[in-house]
Amino acid sequence: MRTVIDIPDKDLGAIKAMAKRERISQAEAIRRAVRSYLEAQSKGPIDTTAFGIWSDRADGLAYQDALRDEWER
Secondary structure: OOOOOOOOHHHHHHHHHHHHHHOOOHHHHHHHHHHHHHHHHHOOOOOOHHHHOOOOOOOHHHHHHHHHHHHHO
16 A cells, blocks of 8 residues: 655655665665554553552662661671
8 A cells, every 4th residue: 555654854864774775675664664663562551560669668778778787787
């Protein structure tokens, strides 16, 4: 299927250079980019459960200092 899209000159230049380097057509380079984007999007959102691991501690440095104080006892 054909479609018309506007691509900024800077991006189009990068696509042309990549296509030449890889010896593929510009259309193939764009198809690959779209496919890669769609595959990345289909994986769903990033798991952010680890980001809350320190939510019950106000200050990581204070926590480390408290642990190290135990070593000196």
